Amino acid sequence: MYRLGIDLGSSYTKGVLVDENNRITGFHCVKSGYNFTNASSKIISHFAEDHEIEYPVYTCGYGREQVAAAFVSNSELIALSKAVYEIYKRPCSIIDIGGQDTKFISMNAQGQVDKFKMNRKCAAGTGSFLEEIAFRLDVTPEEFTEFARQATEEVKINSFCTVFAISEIIGMIKNGATLPNIIIGIYNSIIQRSVEMSVVEGHLVITGGLPAKHPTIVSLFAKKYPDSSSPEHSQFLAAYGCVLLNRTSYIVHRTL
Amino acid sequence: MEKLLNMSEPIIQEKSELVKLQSAGELRKTMDGYFSRLREAAETGVRKVAWCTSVGPAELLYSMGFEVYFPENHGAMLGAGKNADKYIPSAVAHGYSPEICSYLTSDIGAFLQNETPLQKSGFKSVPKPDVLVYNTNQCREVADWFGFYARHFNVPILGIHTPLCIPELTPEIIKTVADQYRNIIPSLEQVAGRKFDMDLFRQAVALSHDGCVLWKEILGKAKHRPSPINFFDSAIHMGPIVVMRGTQYAVDYYKVLLAELDQRIQDGISAVPHEKHRIYWEGMPLWYKLSSMAKLFSKFNTSIVASTYCNSWVFDDLDPADPFESSALAYCKLFIVRSDAVKEDILQQLMIDFSVDGIIYHESKTCTRNSNNLFGLQNRLFKKTRLPFIEINGDLNDPRCFSEEQSIIAIETFIHQLSGR
Numbered sequence: 128m129y130r131l132g133i134d135l136g137s138s139y140t141k142g143v144l145v146d147e148n149n150r151i152t153g154f155h156c157v158k159s160g161y162n163f164t165n166a167s168s169k170i171i172s173h174f175a176e177d178h179e180i181e182y183p184v185y186t187c188g189y190g191r192e193q194v195a196a197a198f199v200s201n202s203e204l205i206a207l208s209k210a211v212y213e214i215y216k217r218p219c220s221i222i223d224i225g226g227q228d229t230k231f232i233s234m235n236a237q238g239q240v241d242k243f244k245m246n247r248k249c250a251a252g253t254g255s256f257l258e259e260i261a262f263r264l265d266v267t268p269e270e271f272t273e274f275a276r277q278a279t280e281e282v283k284i285n286s287f288c289t290v291f292a293i294s295e296i297i298g299m300i301k302n303g304a305t306l307p308n309i310i311i312g313i314y315n316s317i318i319q320r321s322v323e324m325s326v327v328e329g330h331l332v333i334t335g336g337l338p339a340k341h342p343t344i345v346s347l348f349a350k351k352y353p354d355s356s357s358p359e360h361s362q363f364l365a366a367y368g369c370v371l372l373n374r375t376s377y378i379v380h381r382t383l
Numbered sequence: 384m385e386k387l388l389n390m391s392e393p394i395i396q397e398k399s400e401l402v403k404l405q406s407a408g409e410l411r412k413t414m415d416g417y418f419s420r421l422r423e424a425a426e427t428g429v430r431k432v433a434w435c436t437s438v439g440p441a442e443l444l445y446s447m448g449f450e451v452y453f454p455e456n457h458g459a460m461l462g463a464g465k466n467a468d469k470y471i472p473s474a475v476a477h478g479y480s481p482e483i484c485s486y487l488t489s490d491i492g493a494f495l496q497n498e499t500p501l502q503k504s505g506f507k508s509v510p511k512p513d514v515l516v517y518n519t520n521q522c523r524e525v526a527d528w529f530g531f532y533a534r535h536f537n538v539p540i541l542g543i544h545t546p547l548c549i550p551e552l553t554p555e556i557i558k559t560v561a562d563q564y565r566n567i568i569p570s571l572e573q574v575a576g577r578k579f580d581m582d583l584f585r586q587a588v589a590l591s592h593d594g595c596v597l598w599k600e601i602l603g604k605a606k607h608r609p610s611p612i613n614f615f616d617s618a619i620h621m622g623p624i625v626v627m628r629g630t631q632y633a634v635d636y637y638k639v640l641l642a643e644l645d646q647r648i649q650d651g652i653s654a655v656p657h658e659k660h661r662i663y664w665e666g667m668p669l670w671y672k673l674s675s676m677a678k679l680f681s682k683f684n685t686s687i688v689a690s691t692y693c694n695s696w697v698f699d700d701l702d703p704a705d706p707f708e709s710s711a712l713a714y715c716k717l718f719i720v721r722s723d724a725v726k727e728d729i730l731q732q733l734m735i736d737f738s739v740d741g742i743i744y745h746e747s748k749t750c751t752r753n754s755n756n757l758f759g760l761q762n763r764l765f766k767k768t769r770l771p772f773i774e775i776n777g778d779l780n781d782p783r784c785f786s787e788e789q790s791i792i793a794i795e796t797f798i799h800q801l802s803g804r
Contacts, residue, residue: 189788189792201799202792202795202796202799203792204792204796205796205799205800228789239800239803239804240796240799240800240803241771242771243773243793243796243800244773244774245789245792245793
């Protein structure tokens with residue numbers, strides 16, 4: 128029997144399959160779209176084809192209660208901390224950059240959340256911010272990474288607003304700035320937004336869909352914070368944490 | 384099918400339960416009476432109408448025979464009626480920024496659209512003022528807000544200008560403010576068409592004091608565990624202390640409410656049926672989400688037992704023996720007008736008095752004066768109390784400034800965090 132953790136995020140729904148020894152044996156990710164129930168069904172069907180799944184499944188994220196199966200829901204911040212603690216077993220600062228949220232978590236030596244903060248109402252500096260800019264510049268995430276390698280210096284992006292940031296970038300291109308230098312500027316602007324949420328203490332763990340898709344961000348973090356790392360498949364950690372967490376937690380179990 | 388896993392200590396109740404206060408009926412009658420007197424004055428001219436800010440010199444105005452109307456109360460009604468975002472754009476189009484007080488923008492916007500929730504109570508429009516009186520102790524916006532109406536109605540506007548961020552209440556500060564109280568009297572006499580009467584002022588100050596003491600006692604009942612009243616109740620039941628401060632009506636109502644709370648404690652009835660966590664709410668209410676927030680916290684077995692907002696209408700320094708100086712003292716002692724160091728001390732004591740487990744700071748987009756997490760106070764208080772806190776971004780009236788889903792996740796995580804302690 129396998130347990131299934133599903134993180135129903137604003138942009139993507141991530142699923143992990145976990146065996147009886149708490150080891151992850153499979154990952155699957157689909158776009159959340161407008162229907163979380165459909166997205167979660169796709170995750171469940173994907174794993175159910177070859178594995179016997181134990182119900183309830185364990186969920187977190189914006190769509191955590193829109194699941195067409197027995198489920199146990201949880202806060203993704205608590206779940207993420209649980210998974211990070213499982214890996215690191217020490218106090219950490221966690222920065223998670225997702226589709227529309229950036230989260231800053233201070234986790235103590237017992238793996239508990241001591242303090243946390245989420246980005247303000249605006250989604251600048253999140254995955255959506257980068258996706259919008261990529262769309263407008265007609266550049267894929269892979270090309271972003273490739274361009275970033277060619278950068279010779281950083282161009283500073285000032286605007287807080289995604290739309291105005293694009294206008295600012297277009298103005299920079301007009302004035303002769305190169306795309307690689309601008310891309311480094313965009314990455315650094317995202318990092319700046321995240322570290323101003325709180326004070327980084329101890330080891331910094333970077334997680335979420337954005338660093339997973341844009342590994343340059345992780346390297347740029349490491350320049351600023353040498354004591355930092357980003358685990359592999361970090362965008363799946365909250366889903367994994369759900370499975371780990373619900374062995375010990377007291378959560379409502381609902382069947383739709 | 385619904386069931387709870389590990390039933391021994393559920394964090395979440397599947398159904399939120401709210402225990403309504405029986406005094407709500409009496410509250411309705413008291414507020415209806417207030418609006419009916421106001422309407423009569425506006426329609427017949429039998430008494431003059433003064434507009435006053437919520438922590439302005441209400442006692443002085445009542446003692447001089449005015450019916451007193453409070454635009455901030457009107458602003459809160461627009462917010463609670465979920466209509467503010469319909470009106471704010473009109474004020475914005477007339478040059479008022481969407482970044483300033485959304486009570487102001489929604490109130491002026493509604494006026495420009497000739498709409499008011501008071502129309503449901505038979506008013507044609509908001510009662511026309513004969514005079515506008517403000518105190519800047521809470522913010523400067525009130526002067527601009529009243530200025531709009533003074534120009535529109537071409538009526539006198541009188542102001543008391545209180546020093547801000549007061550660290551120590553010195554005799555000089557008290558004198559400055561008390562003198563301003565005295566100085567507006569001749570203009571008020573002219574509008575009222577009658578002489579100021581010191582005995583009537585003393586009487587109003589005494590009634591205001593008694594009402595405030597009762598209100599303080601009511602809020603203090605939340606020290607009991609479990610609490611018989613929470614923030615969401617208080618935000619509604621504070622109506623009389625805001626608009627009828629200085630009258631017998633407020634005193635009479637709060638005696639009824641106090642008796643009910645005493646009875647609740649005796650009967651073991653709490654505002655949140657399964658109270659487990661006790662939270663302090665710092666900042667303005669989210670008026671348009673009052674009911675859903677009340678349900679959300681109840682679902683999490685969490686009672687918001689105290690708040691800066693509701694505690695702000697406790698003017699127990701008022702003294703009929705020395706009405707001017709004690710008014711100045713009481714209205715300068717107000718939390719919002721104090722320095723951060725004083726605020727920290729007050730908050731620290733409240734956390735102890737109300738056995739608080741954590742603090743929620745509501746950072747209100749358009750009310751920075753009522754958002755006390757903007758200058759690092761939250762971190763300093765954390766160092767002193769070690770009480771966990773979260774910051775919610777929203778607004779008192781403008782729902783467009785509030786991301787509900789994101790806030791619910793933050794609140795849920797916070798309750799889990801408290802559960803793990």
